[in-house]
């Protein structure tokens with residue numbers, strides 16, 4: 721596949737992970753989740769906005785009985801984490817005694833998932849795990865284990881497949897990495 725370079729706002733990005741690889745990795749993740757959650761009827765909690773493409777492609781491939789709900793959290797401005805995770809909006813389900821799987825597009829500093837895990841654990845679920853499309857292990861600032869990671873990436877800003885740079889780029893089919 722030919723690499724493609726695009727301009728978003730003031731920055732140049734180049735194709736980094738093609739759609740075919742994304743789907744292949746998501747398929748493997750779905751198979752693993754099917755095995756681990758057979759008979760557990762998990763509740764998938766998708767963190768908007770960035771996770772929408774990942775959630776759709778993952779859940780089409782999960783075949784066990786499950787529920788899905790969407791919550792909204794936000795912490796990024798420009799290319800940097802503000803370090804503050806706003807309160808959860810939209811968690812209407814009672815998660816007491818439930819097996820919860822958080823679905824994220826990316827775990828970067830880990831502030832978002834860490835804050836969410838703390839808030840969810842107060843509601844006494846049976847278990848909580850995280851499934852993410854992308855993870856930047858070198859950026860993680862919290863001591864936590866992310867159980868399901870489709871792809872680890874270096875510490876470079878990425879866009880596409882749900883991820884944005886100040887609102888743009890979410891609709892791209894591939895993941896692009898910053899060039900300059």
Ligand SMILES: O=P(O)(O)OC[C@H]1O[C@H](OP(=O)(O)OP(=O)(O)O)[C@H](O)[C@@H]1O
Nearest residue numbers: 768769770794795796828829830831832
């Ligand atoms: O590990 P962290 O450093 O916390 O970064 C990860 C979070 O950042 C992005 O969300 P963002 O706050 O940009 O909102 P969005 O999903 O609406 O783009 C992404 O969707 C994750 O939720």
Ligand code: HPA
Nearest residue numbers: 796828876877878883884
């Ligand atoms: O690299 C990134 N790109 C877009 N959004 C993000 N949120 C955390 N890290 C990133």
